[in-house]
Amino acid sequence: MISVLYVDDEGDLCELGKLFLEQSGEMSVDTCTSAKEALASPAFSSYDAIISDYLMPEMDGIEFLQAVRADHGSIPFILFTGRGREEVVIAAINHGVDFYLQKGGDPSSQFAELAHKVRGAVERRRAEEALGESEQRQNDIINFLPDATFAIDRSGTVIAWNRAIEEMTGVSAPDMLGKGDYEYALPFYGTRQKILIDLIFEPDEVIATRYSHIIHEKDRLIAETSHPRPKGQLVILSGTASPLYNRQGEVVGAIESIRDITRLRQAEEDAHHARKDWEIIFRAIGHPAIIMDPESRIIDANDAALRATKMSLDDLTGKRCYEAFQTGSAAQSPATCLLEKVKRSKEPVTVEEDMEILGGIFHVSCTPVFTKGGQLRKVILIAMDITEQRKA
Known part of the structure; x- marks a missing residue:
């Protein structure tokens, strides 16, 4: 239902208009013979549309508008x-009238046209409000995104221009909104230039002149760039x-989110x-050392371990520890591997063992490494030759 206020100093015409406009059941019409009286009504702002005569005492239609x-x-x-x-029409247009309709002719046709104008104006306003609400929701979403x-x-x-990018650049939204000519590049590069948002549909060779680590995900473009800050530090x-x-699938603009990953890249x-x-230290340890996965498979070994076993790293990798360091039936038994004790205790284990395959007595320590969730990730085993000490 469309609620209408019809204002005309001719009361009979108001009632006639009300009768015609309410015939279809689409509209509810209130009437008033004075523009000032209409404006004073507490219900004025609740109407969906206003119909007004032009020539009225106290306040004419243009002043009312x-x-x-x-x-x-x-x-x-x-x-x-x-x-x-003509001057009335121009004044009405200049002050934002939605439609101008001249009285005269057959009342039925005249009020049918008036009803059509009212419907058109109300539908247009509702569409604009819906679009405005949609745009506001989108702006709210953008404004509260964590990334600039x-x-x-x-x-x-x-x-x-959201809050995060205000914080990153020091430029407020009121100072940036409505600006063109690559104004948005100035806070980042100090010059007006094309940045990633302008290169979405460009070939990779063009993008690569300014960006690295380029990734295309459908129509989304991801890339990295670096430039010096005013004090000379590099920002990535x-x-x-x-x-x-x-809604028609036409490109109407572009959006870009920017993240400062300087600390991330430095951490990496x-x-x-x-x-x-660690690898240099591990390789240089003077005692045989290996790294095993939770299934006892060797995933790395240092130079001393390769010399002691007389095996290459490729040959040793993938073997289970008992297969590499035990002989006879013990080479087939997982129970002979210290890893089993580590799994039970979840703590470092140290033993003294006569290792025939290495030709001596060794002080063997097995240290577990756990994930943050407490799962066993790997085990570091170091074997120290103490044969001479035992002989003494």
């Missing part, structure tokens, strides 16, 4: 008047850019160096 636009926004307003002067995010329209004008940014589509580099350092 101005007051409505000033205090009630975009409520649909149809000027229905017997005055067809912005969006542009087809012309390159910034249409979204990861960007994810995608086109924006309307530190971890890489730590692994390399």
Whole structure:
């Protein structure tokens, strides 16, 4: 049901209009003979549309329209008047009238056209409100994304600039929204230039001139870039850019999320160096040392272990510890491997063992390594030759 307020100083015409407009059952019409009286009504803002005459005492239709636009926004307003002067039409358009309809002719046809104008104006406003609400929801979602995010329209004008990107760049949304000409690149690079959001449909060879680690996931583009901060420190940014589509599937803009991954890449580099350092130390240990998985399979061995077993790393890898270091029936028994004791105790185990295959008596320590969840991940075994000590 569309609620309508019909304002005309001719009371009889108001009642006639009410009768015609309510015939279809689509509209509920209230009438009033004074624009000032209408504005004073507590129910005024609840109407879906306003129909107004032009020439009325105290306040004419244009003045009424101005007051409505000033205090009630975009409520649909149809000027229905017997005055067809050009200056009235221009004034109505300039002040935001939705439709202008001249009185005269067959009342049935005239009010049918008026009803059509009311329906059109109300439907348009409801569609605009729905679109506005949808856009607001989208903006709210973008605004609360944890990653720095912005969006542009087809012309390159910034249409979204969220809180996270305000914090990252120091540029507020009011200062960036509505800006074009690659303004969004300035906080990152200090110059106006194309960035990832502008390169979505470019070939990889073009993207690679500015970005690395390029990944395409359907129409989503992921890449990394680095540049120096003002104080000279290098910052590494990861960007994810995608086109924006309307309901017809047409590209209407693009959106990009940016994450500062400098610390992540530094941590990865530190971890890489730590692994390399560990590998150097492991290889250089003067005693045979091996690393086993939870199933007793050897996954690595140091140089001393290769010399002691007279085997290559390829030959030793994949063997179970008892197969590599025991002889006879013991080489077939998992129970002879210290790993079984470690599994039961979940603590380091140390034994003294006469290892025939290595030709001596060894002090063997077996140290478990667990995941954060407490699962056994691997075991490090080190065998120290104490044969000479025992002979003494």
